[in-house]
Amino acid sequence: MNRVAIIGMGYSGFYAPSPDLSFREMIFKAAQKAYEDAGNINPRRDVDAFISCQEDFWEGIAIANEFMPEQLGGVLKPGFTVSGDSLQCFLNAYAMIRTGQFSVIVIESHGKPSEINTLDSIVMFSYDPLYIRPIDPKNIYFLNAIEARAFMEKEGISREVLGHYVINSLKRGLKNPRASYSRTKSLKSYLDEEFVVEPLSESDIAPLTDAAVVAVVASEEIAKKLTDTPIWIDSIWTTSGTSTVAYEDLSFDYAAREAGNKVFEASNIRNPRREIDALEIDERFSYIPLMVLKALNISSNIKEDIHSNIFEVDGEILLNPFGGALSEGNPLEAHGIARVLIAYEQLKGLKRIKGSKDPERILIHSRRWPFPRTTTIALLSR
Amino acid sequence: MGRSDANRYSNHFKEVIKLSSYLFGGTPLKEEDFKKLVREIMKPKARYSVSAGQAYSRFFEGLKQGKIYGTYCEECGMVYVPPKIYCPFCFKQLDKWIDVKDEGKVISAVVSYYSATLEKLEKPEIIGVIKLDVPGKHFTSYRFPGILHRLCNVSPEEVINQSIFDARVKARWKPPEERIGDINDIECFEVLRG
Amino acid sequence: MRFNIYVKNRVAVVGAGLTLFRRRLLETPQEMVWIASKKALEQANMDFRDIDCVISGSAPDTFDGVHMKGEYYSEGAGSYGKLHFRVFVGGGTGVFVPVAGWWMVASGLCKKALIVAEEKMSSAADPHPQAVFRHIWDPLIEKPLNPNLIWIFALEMHRYMHKCGVSKEDIALVAVKNKANALDNPIAQAAAKITVEDVLKSEPLVYPVNRLDISPVSDGAGALVMVSEDVARRYTDTPIWVEGVGFALDTTSWTNRELAFPVYVKTAAEMAYRMAGIENPMKQIDVAEPYDPFDYKELHHMEGLGLAPRCKAAELTKGGVTQRDGDLPINPSGGLLGVGNPIAAAGLMKVAEIFWQLRGEAGKRQVRKPVYTGLAQAWGDLMQIGTVIILRR
Numbered sequence: 001m002n003r004v005a006i007i008g009m010g011y012s013g014f015y016a017p018s019p020d021l022s023f024r025e026m027i028f029k030a031a032q033k034a035y036e037d038a039g040n041i042n043p044r045r046d047v048d049a050f051i052s053c054q055e056d057f058w059e060g061i062a063i064a065n066e067f068m069p070e071q072l073g074g075v076l077k078p079g080f081t082v083s084g085d086s087l088q089c090f091l092n093a094y095a096m097i098r099t100g101q102f103s104v105i106v107i108e109s110h111g112k113p114s115e116i117n118t119l120d121s122i123v124m125f126s127y128d129p130l131y132i133r134p135i136d137p138k139n140i141y142f143l144n145a146i147e148a149r150a151f152m153e154k155e156g157i158s159r160e161v162l163g164h165y166v167i168n169s170l171k172r173g174l175k176n177p178r179a180s181y182s183r184t185k186s187l188k189s190y191l192d193e194e195f196v197v198e199p200l201s202e203s204d205i206a207p208l209t210d211a212a213v214v215a216v217v218a219s220e221e222i223a224k225k226l227t228d229t230p231i232w233i234d235s236i237w238t239t240s241g242t243s244t245v246a247y248e249d250l251s252f253d254y255a256a257r258e259a260g261n262k263v264f265e266a267s268n269i270r271n272p273r274r275e276i277d278a279l280e281i282d283e284r285f286s287y288i289p290l291m292v293l294k295a296l297n298i299s300s301n302i303k304e305d306i307h308s309n310i311f312e313v314d315g316e317i318l319l320n321p322f323g324g325a326l327s328e329g330n331p332l333e334a335h336g337i338a339r340v341l342i343a344y345e346q347l348k349g350l351k352r353i354k355g356s357k358d359p360e361r362i363l364i365h366s367r368r369w370p371f372p373r374t375t376t377i378a379l380l381s382r
Numbered sequence: 383m384g385r386s387d388a389n390r391y392s393n394h395f396k397e398v399i400k401l402s403s404y405l406f407g408g409t410p411l412k413e414e415d416f417k418k419l420v421r422e423i424m425k426p427k428a429r430y431s432v433s434a435g436q437a438y439s440r441f442f443e444g445l446k447q448g449k450i451y452g453t454y455c456e457e458c459g460m461v462y463v464p465p466k467i468y469c470p471f472c473f474k475q476l477d478k479w480i481d482v483k484d485e486g487k488v489i490s491a492v493v494s495y496y497s498a499t500l501e502k503l504e505k506p507e508i509i510g511v512i513k514l515d516v517p518g519k520h521f522t523s524y525r526f527p528g529i530l531h532r533l534c535n536v537s538p539e540e541v542i543n544q545s546i547f548d549a550r551v552k553a554r555w556k557p558p559e560e561r562i563g564d565i566n567d568i569e570c571f572e573v574l575r576g
Numbered sequence: 577m578r579f580n581i582y583v584k585n586r587v588a589v590v591g592a593g594l595t596l597f598r599r600r601l602l603e604t605p606q607e608m609v610w611i612a613s614k615k616a617l618e619q620a621n622m623d624f625r626d627i628d629c630v631i632s633g634s635a636p637d638t639f640d641g642v643h644m645k646g647e648y649y650s651e652g653a654g655s656y657g658k659l660h661f662r663v664f665v666g667g668g669t670g671v672f673v674p675v676a677g678w679w680m681v682a683s684g685l686c687k688k689a690l691i692v693a694e695e696k697m698s699s700a701a702d703p704h705p706q707a708v709f710r711h712i713w714d715p716l717i718e719k720p721l722n723p724n725l726i727w728i729f730a731l732e733m734h735r736y737m738h739k740c741g742v743s744k745e746d747i748a749l750v751a752v753k754n755k756a757n758a759l760d761n762p763i764a765q766a767a768a769k770i771t772v773e774d775v776l777k778s779e780p781l782v783y784p785v786n787r788l789d790i791s792p793v794s795d796g797a798g799a800l801v802m803v804s805e806d807v808a809r810r811y812t813d814t815p816i817w818v819e820g821v822g823f824a825l826d827t828t829s830w831t832n833r834e835l836a837f838p839v840y841v842k843t844a845a846e847m848a849y850r851m852a853g854i855e856n857p858m859k860q861i862d863v864a865e866p867y868d869p870f871d872y873k874e875l876h877h878m879e880g881l882g883l884a885p886r887c888k889a890a891e892l893t894k895g896g897v898t899q900r901d902g903d904l905p906i907n908p909s910g911g912l913l914g915v916g917n918p919i920a921a922a923g924l925m926k927v928a929e930i931f932w933q934l935r936g937e938a939g940k941r942q943v944r945k946p947v948y949t950g951l952a953q954a955w956g957d958l959m960q961i962g963t964v965i966i967l968r969r
Contacts, residue, residue: 021436022436022438025436025437025467028467028468032475042473043473044471044472044473050825055637055643055644056636056637056638056643056664057428057637057643059430067828068825069470069825069826069827070466070468070470070827070828071468073470073473074825075470075471075827076824076825076826076840076843077824077825077843078822078823078824078825078844078847079823079824079825079961080663080664080665080672080823080825080961081663081664081665082661082662082663082664083637083644083645083646083661083662083663084646084661084662088661091661092661092676092679094683094685095679095680095682095683095685096679097683098682098683098684098685099585099678099679099682101679114431115430115431116429116430117429117431118426118427118428118429121427122426122428122643123643124424124426125424125426125428125641125642125643126642126643126644128642128648129424129641129642130604133424237659238659238660238661239657239658239659239660240630240646240647240650240655240656240657240658240659240660241647241656242647242651242656243642243644243647243648243651244651247656254657255657258657262659368644368647372644372647374646374647374660407594407595407596407615407762407763408595408596408598408601408602408603408608408611408795408796409601409602409603410596410598410599410600410601410602411598411600411601411602412600413599413600416600416698419602420698420699424641426641426643430715438716438717442716462829462832463832464714464717464829470827489735489835490731490732490735490738490835491731491734492727492730492731492734492782492784492785493780493782493783494724494726494730494781494782494783495780495781495782496724496726496781496782497722497724498723498724500724509721509723509727509731509782511731511735511831511835523834524833524834525832525833525834526832526833527832528831528832529717529831530718530721530723530727530731530831531721532721538783541734541783542783542784544734544737544738547738565717565720565721566720566721
């Protein structure tokens with residue numbers, strides 16, 4: 001069976017509102033950079049298919065797929081849209097290449113939350129119309145707050161542990177030029193914050209950002225011709241959440257467990273903590289990485305591990321070593337590919353941490369935002 | 383909903399709902415039943431501020447001045463109206479602008495009797511696709527600079543008997559002080575008669 | 577001639593199911609998906625437990641009234657805790673979902689996949705589901721003109737009529753045929769015995785489009801079960817193989833090209849024909865279900881697919897070639913015009929119809945000639961995308 005590799009990536013944005021560039025122009029710029037990185041490929045000649053990950057209501061266009069191909073060079077070529085997080089695009093590309101019918105695929109995802117004036121209303125629109133919307137909550141993040149509380153009570157995690165994670169992650173983001181929201185913050189200032197919706201305060205929720213990211217994925221044969229350092233996608237899986245939240249045990253991240261198991265099985269991983277070097281986990285809400293660590297069995301005692309800095313730079317396994325969404329911002333469905341971007345840079349040696357060995361295997365995780373809990377997990381290596 | 387309400391509700395619809403909908407593949411509803419059963423849950427507010435970007439901004443500036451601007455690709459020779467900053471066929475950045483004439487010919491035309499929200503119009507509207515002339519350049523009918531717009535001084539009969547096809551048309555602009563940099567700065571395209 | 581010999585895991589369709597297509601159904605999206613999935617699984621002698629992946633498709637979220645609706649309706653297919661994603665290519669979704677299902681199974685990632693498509697247009701009730709289409713236009717260049725969706729179809733239809741010398745009478749024959757075909761389809765919404773005159777006399781909406789030229793707004797869902805080769809023969813002795821898939825996406829600039837011929841359908845078809853080893857589609861395709869939201873579209877797409885010479889599709893229709901007892905039956909199910917148009921589910925309905933036709937299970941709709949190779953095609957977005965799938969017994 002064909003192996004699948006990422007051979008080029010490019011991005012545009014990751015700073016606060018970018019009104020001078022329309023989303024199409026942002027994608028074009030990101031695509032140009034990605035094609036150059038992939039060995040100067042010409043999309044009109046060298047690419048077999050184009051995949052975009054976007055949701056209509058984030059775009060404000062019914063059938064956002066329409067506007068996809070032009071700025072990628074995909075006109076009159078096979079192209080389609082997946083309505084989900086950008087990691088699901090990687091899943092499709094992975095499957096397509098493994099059939100042997102496609103060799104080079106371009107993936108695109110972008111988020112332009114600055115153009116959305118009524119974000120609250122649109123998030124409410126994603127909730128179940130019969131059982132959740134009528135609750136008419138004052139804060140749209142109430143489901144996440146319930147999830148956080150359920151998890152924290154079950155595992156005995158206090159805000160102090162959460163805060164420890166947040167301030168460390170923000171600090172790590174200072175090394176990341178794309179992290180416009182990274183900063184140094186004291187635990188006291190975190191604990192003093194007012195609740196946005198208990199138990200979450202402002203620093204627990206990642207701010208929004210505009211970004212467009214493009215990736216070029218290829219079969220082993222083509223990858224080896226175009227680059228010396230292909231970044232392999234070893235395995236990838238997605239597990240669906242549900243809109244009917246009442247069915248779920250919110251204290252446990254079932255989707256992460258399922259997806260993780262499938263990925264570990266496919267890559268023969270028995271002890272993820274030892275066999276994986278770094279994790280890029282969705283931290284658009286600060287409690288999520290802690291839940292995922294538990295669900296993936298990477299940490300059996302969260303409180304202890306967070307306090308003993310096992311996930312820090314010189315620790316056993318790195319967790320969001322360059323900061324995650326809390327520092328970079330939340331680009332809606334482009335979050336997954338943003339995590340892939342930073343992992344790609346680490347695996348290629350473009351982003352290194354002094355005193356830490358270069359990672360060889362990175363696990364990527366992304367959910368949907370803010371709900372349902374559909375999770376996609378991928379394992380990249382070099 | 384109190385218990386009595388729930389009973390009344392379900393009693394009414396026992397007649398409507400034939401159980402084992404699975405066997406029949408679904409339960410169709412008449413419009414009156416639908417209106418009784420279904421109530422509005424939510425009217426979502428979905429408002430977006432879409433940035434025009436560099437290309438469209440210049441295009442709208444041009445409309446304000448009474449001109450139609452397009453971009454063109456040196457490699458394949460295509461002219462894009464509305465303008466693009468990259469050629470989708472050559473995948474090249476386009477930075478050459480060109481003055482496109484506000485004249486052209488009708489590629490297709492139709493007579494609309496209904497509005498966008500399906501309300502009957504008082505006076506039918508004539509809409510067409512117009513292939514615009516570009517001085518010094520020639521395009522086939524396969525790929526060309528063309529826009530969608532209203533056609534004025536055309537009667538429905540001319541559309542129905544297809545005499546409108548290939549007719550030469552010219553833009554009728556709004557007076558300069560009324561132009562705001564919008565596609566409606568052109569009131570419509572009128573057929574050049576005589 | 578096989579284009580690529582490395583497709584190791586061949587993929588077969590072993591079951592199909594559809595709900596009724598009606599203007600308004602009581603069921604919620606999840607319930608509709610469940611009904612269709614259950615029917616498909618029953619035909620395949622399988623249960624929800626056997627499925628490892630669910631691939632779904634649905635057109636604009638605006639209809640159902642739920643953003644991120646992938647997880648919402650697919651619950652009815654048992655997607656919770658399983659692999660699931662939603663693809664969305666406008667009107668082309670119905671035929672594209674099995675294409676995506678094909679590569680999920682052919683790649684070895686999935687063994688038994690449930691493919692579902694659902695549409696609940698009645699939820700967008702106020703003022704009318706058509707109003708949702710206000711938002712597919714380019715927001716800056718087209719929307720300010722207050723366009724009515726039917727404009728584009730009318731412009732395309734009129735251009736086709738002018739360039740190919742086809743009259744409204746010729747085109748109306750398609751509506752007559754499809755609505756008559758649908759009389760034998762148990763799920764059909766708009767089956768009727770009508771005449772060309774009925775079509776021409778029906779209310780003009782945007783000349784040249786009259787009310788009876790258009791397929792109705794519908795609720796509906798469809799499902800297929802697709803499994804890999806090693807598993808297929810456990811569940812049936814007539815698996816229907818997926819032989820070719822094709823899709824192509826053109827620009828949104830529909831005002832910049834020749835409307836009389838759908839180039840993107842041709843491109844998509846070429847990809848599928850190459851994969852399936854088909855060199856002469858007019859001879860080698862036995863039965864076809866091209867997308868027919870409007871009657872002229874059937875002719876338009878027939879030519880795009882290479883099933884009729886340019887501008888000659890109307891002659892084939894007039895000559896009865898496309899009837900169920902003709903040499904190239906087209907839309908034996910009754911198409912969208914006769915059965916209904918719940919966008920994504922309508923495309924899937926066509927694939928299901930080809931599946932049943934190839935197995936000889938189409939009952940009264942079964943075409944007269946023996947059939948081995950069938951094609952289903954859908955189209956969508958802003959006149960941009962063609963999606964094609966070729967099945968073979």
